[in-house]
Amino acid sequence: MDADVIVVGAGPVGLFLAAELKLAGAEPLVLERLATPSEETKARGLGTLATEALWRRGLGDQLAEADAEGTKDLARDHGSTRGHFANIFKIVPDAGRPRTNIWQPELERVLAKHAEGVRVLRDHEVTAIQSDVDGVTATAGGREWRAKYLVGCDGGRSSVRKLAGFGFPGTPALLHTIAGRVRFAGDVPPSGRYPTGSFMQGGSMAGVTEPATGAEPEVTADELAASIERVTGTTVVVEEIHDARRFGDQARQADDYRRGRVFLAGDAAHVHSPSGGQGLNLGIPDAANLGWKLGTVLRGDKPEAFLDTYTRERHPAGEAVLRNTRAQSALLAPGPHVDALREIVGEVLDLPEANRYFADLLSGVRERYDFPYPAPAPVGEHCPDLELVDGAGRTTRLHEHTRTGRGLLLTAGHRPDPRIDVVAVANTGPLLLRPDGVIAWAGEGPLDVALDTWF
Numbered sequence: 001m002d003a004d005v006i007v008v009g010a011g012p013v014g015l016f017l018a019a020e021l022k023l024a025g026a027e028p029l030v031l032e033r034l035a036t037p038s039e040e041t042k043a044r045g046l047g048t049l050a051t052e053a054l055w056r057r058g059l060g061d062q063l064a065e066a067d068a069e070g071t072k073d074l075a076r077d078h079g080s081t082r083g084h085f086a087n088i089f090k091i092v093p094d095a096g097r098p099r100t101n102i103w104q105p106e107l108e109r110v111l112a113k114h115a116e117g118v119r120v121l122r123d124h125e126v127t128a129i130q131s132d133v134d135g136v137t138a139t140a141g142g143r144e145w146r147a148k149y150l151v152g153c154d155g156g157r158s159s160v161r162k163l164a165g166f167g168f169p170g171t172p173a174l175l176h177t178i179a180g181r182v183r184f185a186g187d188v189p190p191s192g193r194y195p196t197g198s199f200m201q202g203g204s205m206a207g208v209t210e211p212a213t214g215a216e217p218e219v220t221a222d223e224l225a226a227s228i229e230r231v232t233g234t235t236v237v238v239e240e241i242h243d244a245r246r247f248g249d250q251a252r253q254a255d256d257y258r259r260g261r262v263f264l265a266g267d268a269a270h271v272h273s274p275s276g277g278q279g280l281n282l283g284i285p286d287a288a289n290l291g292w293k294l295g296t297v298l299r300g301d302k303p304e305a306f307l308d309t310y311t312r313e314r315h316p317a318g319e320a321v322l323r324n325t326r327a328q329s330a331l332l333a334p335g336p337h338v339d340a341l342r343e344i345v346g347e348v349l350d351l352p353e354a355n356r357y358f359a360d361l362l363s364g365v366r367e368r369y370d371f372p373y374p375a376p377a378p379v380g381e382h383c384p385d386l387e388l389v390d391g392a393g394r395t396t397r398l399h400e401h402t403r404t405g406r407g408l409l410l411t412a413g414h415r416p417d418p419r420i421d422v423v424a425v426a427n428t429g430p431l432l433l434r435p436d437g438v439i440a441w442a443g444e445g446p447l448d449v450a451l452d453t454w455f
């Protein structure tokens with residue numbers, strides 16, 4: 001064996017998963033196609049669940065530093081720092097739960113540093129995988145690599161997904177966007193919705209959206225100018241385009257996230273439109289969910305079947321995001337009927353309770369896992385970064401106690417257990433947290449059942 005787990009892809013999800021595996025005592029090996037990290041500026045926002053997952057591992061200061069810059073850029077490009085649903089910029093984020101404005105290349109630098117010590121082999125594209133009863137063999141960089149498990153974190157066009165034969169059902173793209181950092185010469189039409197599409201320009205960013213055509217060649221300045229003219233009726237001169245990209249709103253999800261010894265996480269498991277910036281808010285929690293579970297099984301603390309809880313918990317989370325991004329696509333389509341619907345949704349968003357509903361939908365905080373033992377909420381939910389006060393009145397935050405990556409019991413009583421960390425708290429009811437920050441027990445029912453289920 002070259003490692004316990006081969007992680008295919010050193011994007012944000014692969015890097016975070018590798019660090020989680022290491023923390024759980026496993027030996028990961030990351031195989032990455034690109035020779036150097038990508039500078040593509042896809043994501044610019046990290047939702048609540050992803051932000052909290054990184055805080056739990058001590059990355060809060062680095063995220064806060066990047067957030068200051070990212071928030072300025074967001075205000076410049078979007079004219080608002082509010083969240084949006086289908087480009088209706090009215091969502092007021094939950095003040096009690098964090099999110100981070102960070103560009104994806106910066107996030108990948110933070111995560112690469114966090115994963116220091118993990119073996120990452122660049123210029124190693126995985127071209128074949130073979131699974132048997134004892135392990136998985138991957139071909140990359142002119143040789144074979146063997147491990148007990150393999151996780152495809154290799155993005156939306158995942159080779160692992162195809163090579164391992166995962167089903168990937170869903171809906172094709174309705175809308176097609178081309179965007180980039182653009183320098184125009186002369187006049188530019190106003191941003192907004194037009195009869196056949198929409199055009200957005202802010203700061204150095206510009207993007208144009210039209211019904212999908214299926215075309216996929218590299219974006220050129222001429223193509224962007226032609227698309228803007230088709231949509232707005234204005235002829236523009238695109239002098240320069242950098243960081244050009246095209247994306248659609250196809251929505252697909254792997255039918256299972258596990259096939260024997262092969263798993264999928266992040267975009268490899270689910271693709272959807274970037275509306276609302278939710279890809280990493282799904283992908284990072286996928287990695288947080290899978291990392292400690294693989295570690296647990298590799299240590300022999302749980303049988304193989306324990307790993308089935310990964311799909312059981314994460315597939316519904318993916319379904320929820322596909323649902324809301326499809327709804328956003330419907331609201332982004334051109335035409336007077338959709339204009340009317342957008343106005344009404346905009347009015348609904350002025351109601352505080354509705355605004356909160358949409359904010360929660362996008363941040364994922366209402367996500368709740370179904371556990372094999374009966375327990376009312378908040379069991380199954382992702383625990384926020386609580387303020388903790390001990391018996392002597394000393395205050396800490398939850399994330400200061402979670403860097404070990406172990407289970408954690410917050411309790412006023414004395415309850416040592418070698419399987420988990422225990423922290424004495426006086427200001428909150430007893431809580432048992434899994435390493436991924438999910439509440440496993442909250443004082444109702446026997447603690448031992450929860451401990452035995454997860455640890």
Ligand SMILES: Cc1cc2nc3c(=O)[nH]c(=O)nc-3n(C[C@H](O)[C@H](O)[C@H](O)COP(=O)(O)OP(=O)(O)OC[C@H]3O[C@@H](n4cnc5c(N)ncnc54)[C@H](O)[C@@H]3O)c2cc1C
Pocket residue numbers: 008009010011012013014031032033034038041042043044045046047104124125126127153154155156158159160245247265266267268274276277278279280281283
């Ligand atoms: C325009 C745009 C805006 C977005 N905005 C946001 C946002 O604001 N917030 C948000 O959360 N999400 C956003 N997203 C989505 C986000 O970018 C993705 O969810 C994220 O990149 C997924 O990370 P990943 O690690 O799963 O995959 P990727 O980032 O795609 O990484 C996959 C890695 O695998 C490597 N790889 C691929 N094939 C192989 C192979 N065969 N062998 C070895 N390595 C391989 C690739 O080189 C790459 O490094 C946006 C996406 C787009 C397109």
